[in-house]
Amino acid sequence: MTGTSSDARLITPTMIAAWLVLATVPLWISKVGLYPYIGVEILIWSIYALAFNLVLGVSGLPSFGHGAFFGIGAYAFGLTQFNVAANLWVCLIGATLAGAVAGLLVGLFIAHRRGIYFALLTIAFGQIFWTISVKSHSITGGEDGLLNIVRLPVNLGVVAFDISDNDSLYYFVLAVFAVVAVVLWRLVNSPYGRLLSAIRQSEVRTAHLGYNVWLYKLSIIVISAGFSGFAGGLFAMAQRSAFPDVMNLAQSGLVVMMTLVGGGLVSFWGPVIGVIVFLTARDVIGAMTNAWMLYFGTMFVLLVLFRPDGIAGAFKLLVERWKARGATPSLSSAPRSG
Amino acid sequence: MFDLLPHLLNGLVLGLLLALIALGFMLIVGLMEQINLAHGSLFALGAYLALALTGPNPPLPSDLAALWLQVPLGWRYGIALIVAPCLAGIVGIAVEFCMRRTYGSDPLYGLLLTFGVALVLEEVLRLTWGTRDHVLPIPQSMSGGFIFGDLIWSTYRFYAAGMAAVVIGLVWLFIEKTPYGAMIKAGAHDSEMVRALGVNLSKLRLGVFMLGTMLAAFAGIVVAPIWGIRPHMGVDAVVPAFLIIVLGGVGSFWGAVIASLLVGLAVGVSGAYASEWSLLSMYLLLVAVVSFRARGLFGKKSMLEV
Numbered sequence: 001m002t003g004t005s006s007d008a009r010l011i012t013p014t015m016i017a018a019w020l021v022l023a024t025v026p027l028w029i030s031k032v033g034l035y036p037y038i039g040v041e042i043l044i045w046s047i048y049a050l051a052f053n054l055v056l057g058v059s060g061l062p063s064f065g066h067g068a069f070f071g072i073g074a075y076a077f078g079l080t081q082f083n084v085a086a087n088l089w090v091c092l093i094g095a096t097l098a099g100a101v102a103g104l105l106v107g108l109f110i111a112h113r114r115g116i117y118f119a120l121l122t123i124a125f126g127q128i129f130w131t132i133s134v135k136s137h138s139i140t141g142g143e144d145g146l147l148n149i150v151r152l153p154v155n156l157g158v159v160a161f162d163i164s165d166n167d168s169l170y171y172f173v174l175a176v177f178a179v180v181a182v183v184l185w186r187l188v189n190s191p192y193g194r195l196l197s198a199i200r201q202s203e204v205r206t207a208h209l210g211y212n213v214w215l216y217k218l219s220i221i222v223i224s225a226g227f228s229g230f231a232g233g234l235f236a237m238a239q240r241s242a243f244p245d246v247m248n249l250a251q252s253g254l255v256v257m258m259t260l261v262g263g264g265l266v267s268f269w270g271p272v273i274g275v276i277v278f279l280t281a282r283d284v285i286g287a288m289t290n291a292w293m294l295y296f297g298t299m300f301v302l303l304v305l306f307r308p309d310g311i312a313g314a315f316k317l318l319v320e321r322w323k324a325r326g327a328t329p330s331l332s333s334a335p336r337s338g
Numbered sequence: 339m340f341d342l343l344p345h346l347l348n349g350l351v352l353g354l355l356l357a358l359i360a361l362g363f364m365l366i367v368g369l370m371e372q373i374n375l376a377h378g379s380l381f382a383l384g385a386y387l388a389l390a391l392t393g394p395n396p397p398l399p400s401d402l403a404a405l406w407l408q409v410p411l412g413w414r415y416g417i418a419l420i421v422a423p424c425l426a427g428i429v430g431i432a433v434e435f436c437m438r439r440t441y442g443s444d445p446l447y448g449l450l451l452t453f454g455v456a457l458v459l460e461e462v463l464r465l466t467w468g469t470r471d472h473v474l475p476i477p478q479s480m481s482g483g484f485i486f487g488d489l490i491w492s493t494y495r496f497y498a499a500g501m502a503a504v505v506i507g508l509v510w511l512f513i514e515k516t517p518y519g520a521m522i523k524a525g526a527h528d529s530e531m532v533r534a535l536g537v538n539l540s541k542l543r544l545g546v547f548m549l550g551t552m553l554a555a556f557a558g559i560v561v562a563p564i565w566g567i568r569p570h571m572g573v574d575a576v577v578p579a580f581l582i583i584v585l586g587g588v589g590s591f592w593g594a595v596i597a598s599l600l601v602g603l604a605v606g607v608s609g610a611y612a613s614e615w616s617l618l619s620m621y622l623l624l625v626a627v628v629s630f631r632a633r634g635l636f637g638k639k640s641m642l643e644v
Contacts, residue, residue: 062446109625113632116373116445120584121628127577128621135614249573253453260450291465297457304451305439 008189011182014269019178026167034283036166037238042279043173044234045258047180049271051227052255057264057271058188059220060200062119065106065126067252069099069225071133073232074242078146079139088152092233099229100222102129107221111214114203123249130247145243149236173234180227187223188268196220254278257300263312270312277311342610344489349606350599351499355561357598358502359575360582361509362553368526368589369546370441372448376433377554377579378572379459380426384555385474385562385571386463387422388415392475412477419559423552429459430551434544441543456572464569472567474559481563498560505556506595513591522546526589578620585624587637597635 025039048070055061076098080091106125110118133140140146154161154172163169187193198206199213207213236242245251262274278296285292307314363377390396392414396403406414433455440447480497483490513519525532525542533539557575565571582601586593601620609616627635 062449109629116449117584117632119446119449120373120580123577124581124584124621124624128618128625131615131618131621135618249577250457250570256450257453291461293457294461294465297454297461301436301451301454301458304447304454305436308443308447 010186015178015181015185019174022174023171026170034280036170038279038283039170040166040173040238042276043170043177044231044238045255045275045279046272047177047234048228048231049255049259049262049264049275050181050184050268051224051231053259053264053268053271054184054188054196054220054224054227056256056259057266058193058200059196059217061114061217061221062116062256063122063221063224063252064119064249064256065122065124065129065252066224066228066255067247067249068106068126068129069102069228070232070235070255071242071244071247072102072129073099073229074236074246075133075140075146075232076229077233077236078149078242081149081152086150086152088154088237091152091237092230095233095236096226096230099232100226102229103222103225104218106225107218111218111221123252126247126249126252130244130249133244133247140242140244143244145241146236147241149240149242151237151240169238173238176234180230184227185268192216260308261300261303261310263310263315265313266309266316267312270310273311342607343487345606345610346603347606348495348609349603351495351602352606353599353602354499354502354506355557355564356578356582356602357506357595358560359554359557360579360594360598361506362550362557363576363579364583364586364591364594365509365522365546365553366550367583369522370448370543371445371526372437372440373445373452373580374547374550375449375452375576376455376459377452377550378574378576379456379463380430380551380554380572381558381561381575382463382567382569382572383429383459384422384426384558385567386467386472387425387555388418388559388562389467389472389474389567391418391422393472410477411475412479415475415477419556422559423555426555427548427552430548431544433551434547437547438540456576460569460572467567467569469569474562474567476563492564494563498564501560502557505553509553510591518545581620581624583634585627585634587634590634590636593634593636 022039022043026036029036029039048066052063052066055063055066073095077091077095080094084090084094106122110121110125113121134142136142151164151169154163161168161172163172188196195206195211195216198209198211199216203213232242232246235246258274258278259271260274261277262272263270264274267273281296282292285295289295303310309316359381362380363374366372366374366377392411394407396406398406409417433452436455437448437451440451476494480494483492485491513522521532521537521542525537525539529539532542554575558571561575562571565574578601582594582597585601586595586597601623604619604623605616608619631637
């Protein structure tokens with residue numbers, strides 16, 4: 001929530017409604033002509049985009065190298081599975097830690113930067129990790145990827161669920177998504193989250209109020225990278241493999257694009273909307289034409305030009321107009337933000 | 339030491355080519371304080387347009403095409419070297435018209451806009467010419483190789499480096515010795531004042547963006563015979579280009595050229611010891627330099643830091 005008011009609630013009615021709708025997805029998804037697997041993909045990318053938006057939307061740090069953390073998480077999941085323990089929780093913790101450590105390493109070099117310099121350095125670090133993952137054949141399998149990753153059973157102590165088929169995997173990921181969303185929602189609406197918003201609005205002013213801006217920026221980079229790594233771990237398990245592609249510049253740009261299309265700059269849920277629109281459009285338009293990126297890219301250009309607030313921003317504007325319908329028209333009916 | 343000489347020379351050639359690639363990017367970032375992520379796609383566009391002009395299937399009516407193919411390859415190559423950048427320049431004008439809306443707001447929007455443009459351009463290239471690799475035909479006199487010091491050297495690399503050096507020199511002359519160059523430099527320094535002095539800043543920006551695009555396309559044609567032509571070749575160009583600008587310092591001409599040569603030498607020399615990992619050396623060079631000199635080697639304070 002990067003708007004003006006803080007929300008103290010743990011869970012909002014909208015969240016419950018959204019989860020109920022999401023819980024019914026496996027029942028109708030194949031009837032509307034989409035693959036059931038897209039549901040899993042949407043939820044995992046939503047976690048990733050929400051984590052990414054901690055940096056872009058909440059703190060105002062444009063990272064163009066977040067794919068590195070996602071990819072590192074994916075590799076860490078596979079490598080933990082092969083070398084440490086084939087336990088789901090251990091592997092997911094490994095993925096999260098790997099992402100967070102990479103985030104710390106990068107953060108130490110870039111946390112004192114902002115704006116375009118920040119963006120350019122994140123591109124450089126993203127490329128470093130990408131090059132390493134492509135060239136380290138013995139560890140990552142190079143361009144061929146890390147194969148034979150298994151979908152591990154969900155062991156809850158007393159009971160264990162098998163999640164090797166897509167439907168049960170979907171429900172597992174949905175449960176994880178719900179937990180992560182609540183955690184991030186609380187994080188963004190906590191005093192810590194408010195301070196990050198202050199840094200986004202004016203770093204200098206926040207520093208003059210006596211806060212250690214550098215430490216706050218470093219910590220949010222680490223947290224965001226950790227959750228991105230976690231999402232990457234889930235992705236590796238869902239795909240049963242890990243590839244270097246997710247780490248390259250174009251893929252790192254895609255998450256920026258999804259977050260902005262959805263409206264991550266003005267709404268906490270914007271990134272999720274963006275992921276749903278992007279992946280659904282990819283499957284629907286992609287089924288009709290090979291050139292789907294042409295249409296999506298054009299749409300993105302138009303969006304940046306005319307609606308930089310994204311879908312959530314446009315929606316907010318509509319709601320405001322609708323509310324103001326009865327009231328006397330005023331000149332400043334639609335204050336623009338972002 | 340002598341063992342290292344070929345690697346040094348290769349690095350120097352690579353450095354000159356990288357400087358040529360970064361030149362247009364530098365002009366745009368210097369005057370307009372906009373990161374043009376479409377630079378790589380415009381670079382690729384130049385290479386593909388040259389391919390269309392020199393290749394066996396020119397996009398002309400069949401009788402005209404037959405006539406065109408009668409022209410010797412050397413002439414066709416020379417014409418492509420001029421015509422293809424001009425055509426790409428037209429695309430650049432269109433991009434600049436879109437970009438106008440983002441001036442004055444967060445530079446992030448310009449970056450995102452050009453990222454979108456890059457996606458679209460790359461898809462257009464893929465749709466038009468397919469995903470396979472192409473080879474740009476070059477005149478007989480420039481291809482082939484020669485033996486020097488027991489090693490085989492590719493002739494074209496030296497022609498390419500020479501062309502790069504000439505264009506770098508011409509751009510320097512343009513910036514330093516013409517009134518337009520003075521306006522560009524002044525615009526980069528203080529755009530408000532330049533406008534107050536009666537310079538049409540939007541025309542100036544359009545001109546600079548077009549020039550930057552043409553330089554990108556020209557670089558694409560020069561580099562294409564060495565790197566090959568494929569739809570995603572732009573990424574291989576835009577990443578070193580921005581890296582060089584950050585390394586050399588935003589707004590510094592010689593900073594960019596020196597940074598290019600450094601990157602070329604780093605890649606060339608590290609290629610002697612670990613060819614697999616040579617590309618990593620340029621990123622490490624960047625991180626090492628930028629950790630100690632926040633604005634790069636010769637950078638001045640700029641808008642981009644806010």
